[in-house]
Each structure stands twice: as structure tokens, then as C-alpha cells.
Amino acid sequence: MFDLFGFFNSKPSTKSIAKERLKLVLVHDRTNCSPELLELLKEDILNSISEHVDYDPQNMDIKITRTRDDESGKPVLVASIPIKNMKR
Template identity: 50%
Template sequence: MDLFKLFSSKPSSKDVAKERLKLILIQDRNSISPKVLESIREDMLEVISKYLEIDDHEVDIKMTSTEEVEGCAPALIASIPIKKVKKNIK
């Protein structure tokens, strides 16, 4: 067991590179370009901003895969920090 990994909250460069490669492969398999992913991000934030005050700078949206009965399926994962719920919603 590596004691440094046990006490470190920062992922190793190997793990980061491995995760990036996975994301690239998933995007290639699903033919989703970075431009399309950015458009999805903008659209999602526009809709969510109608109801919630969010931190635009900390938003993280990425493609990943999930394991299902028949294999891996693509998944869109979004981490959107919420500052507060808007009170006067039309």
C-alpha cells in the first residue's frame, strides 16, 4: 500500500491522464464534438439559471460511461454548484 496516496487528496497524474483518455474515447465513440458539448453546457446553464443562482465558473460537464446489463453506455455528468434558489419564479 502506498502511504502517500492514502493521505493525498490530489489524484496522481497517471489517474488524471487515464480519465482524460477515457473521456476522449467516449466522445469519439459517440461522435460528440467539443463544440457540441459546449453548446449543451450553455443550454443547460441557461435553463437552470431561470430557477437557481449558480456559480458559472465552477460548472463541470463531461461525458463518461456507465455500466449497464449489456455493456457500457454513454452518460453526461454535470456538476453545477448552486448558490441559492430563486424565489420569484414566473
């Protein structure tokens, strides 16, 4: 069904947000990745890159999701970390 008014709305619907969150919970469950492990991974990644760049911690996103290229949906770690500037 086409939602004419939703077409111009740039915010995702609560339904799509909830669906995405559920997918992430399932992926985390299937990969045996606890929230604690994900936090450790984030810390390690940030410690590694902080030697070389200044980053924006407010707008970063690190998560485990699934590949879309095949039926198995292999787990992948996706990091979106805005870089403020490079260190020399």
C-alpha cells in the same frame, strides 16, 4: 502495490488524471460528440437552469462519460453545477 505516502495525499496522481482524460476522449469519440456539441449542450443546460437558480460557474463540471452498470458503457451526460440560491 500500496503507497503509504500516497495514502495520505488527497490529490489524484497524474497517472489517474491522464487515464480519466483518455477515457473521456474515447467516450466523446465513440458517441460522436464534438467539443462544439458539448459546449452547445452546456449552454442550453445553463440557460435553462439560470431562469430558476443562481449557480457557481467557476466550480461546475459538465461532461459525457460512460455508465458503469454494464459492459456496454452507455454514454451519459453528467452535470455537477453548484447552486448558490434559488430564484423565486
